[in-house]
Amino acid sequence: MTPEGISQLITRVSLRDRNAFDALYSSTSAKLFGVCLRILSNRTEAEDALQDIYVKIWNKADRFAIAETSPISWLVAIARNHCIDILRARKPSSSDLDQAANIAEPSANPEQSSIAASESRRIYDCLGQLDQARASAVRGAYLNGDSYEDLAARHKVPLNTMRTWLRRSLLKLKECLEA
Template sequence: MTPEGISELISRVALRDRAAFDILYASTSAKLFGVCLRVLGNRTEAEDALQDIYVKIWNKADRFAVADTSPISWLVAIARNHCIDLLRSRKPAAVELNAAAAISEPSPDPEQLAVAGGEARRIYDCLGQLDVDRAAAVRGAYLNGDSYEALASRYKVPLNTMRTWLRRSLIKLKECLEG
């Protein structure tokens, strides 16, 4: 069918001519179905969309301006826009859920917890081999974040002595953990 013929049919549909609508549907439905199928990617959705599109064409035929637009372009624009609106209105699909499954859990798994627990026991056993004050100073400096100055004041020793305690204690801990 020629563009002029389609324009004539659309004009008659605007006047609520059902016979013209039937002819318009028969002449253009294959092309509009192809547009729907290409945009939606699903045959069943494309068939449903095509029905909605022809309802829109029936209701909006009086808005078609013969001089301004190619009739088939006008019909394709209605079909394409309707399908895009359908895509936008969809709820997020399971694809996002599948992508979320790939994100790892930040907390340690049971194996990592067991290894960490074993390492912690080894460290505390080695700390137990140090002098009580020196072990407490190591815990204060490296677990609690206490400053060397605060520790020196707490144990009433000079700052350089505290540094020596910590350095020697770390060397002993390293030897204990490696052995």
Template sequence: MTPEGISELISRVSLRDRAAFDALYASTSAKLFGVCLRVLGNRTEAEDALQDIYVKIWNKADRFAVAGTSPISWLVAVARNHCIDRLRARKGRTEDLDEASDIAEPSADPEQSAIATGEARRLGDCLDQLDAPRATAVRGAYLNGDSYELLAQRHKVPLNTMRTWLRRSLLKLKECLEG
């Protein structure tokens, strides 16, 4: 799903639209679960945190427009902050300040932002060179976290055909990005 689509879903969630909330969860839960798992390091705790995060998103969706950030950045910040709060709340465990230097600052500096913007533009240009259904499938699988099965159903092709589409598309993207 595109950032604009996710922004639209968050706006609808702020109006208490349950269908939009379900779509937002389906589109973003895999990415946010990965954030939770990375920060917490425990699958069970990450699953619990993910549920709490979506409750926060439901309750705070109206704050997204005020933030003025990209939708994924906002969602990741909500998830990351919640997980850090959970780490702080753990009883009987103290962290040494030296370990705090291992936690990276999530915001990029201006140089990193410029590089990321250029790379995103290059990737977008290469994706535009693919056939439209294949580009959509690649975006679904690798940017939105859609499963191969879901993509195969959406594009009305057999599962192995979808796997072939994605593999060949990734090879074409690699050629384009290296060329």
């Protein structure tokens, strides 16, 4: 529909013409719903807002000045302002704050950091007790994510030998860490 046609519909709505209101709704509701949805980011809330907006349009149609603004801009301004009012009216509930208190700090506390550093030193000390090639294979497999095939090729040993190296090395690491 043309801007002139929308202007005529708004003028007729100001005279309480229900048929003009139906036609105005049919021709502009998709655009105004898009505005509401973009601002509110919630389909149900946007649908509710759209109903309130058309009540405002019905009540304020006599305030539309044809010469001053485009009709679609006037309608979008009503929709936008209404949605912004909805956003402003939202108050953070106290339950949100109560839930926030239960959220754990993502970083480790000093005690946890100390324990992790100690465990890391123990693991590296135990890795130092392994043969250099086997320690390198363990680091490659479990720290770097290298495949057994890649490790076997790098160390120039058969695949099953690499599996044996890793299994035995893990058993030695376990013994060392338990000691």
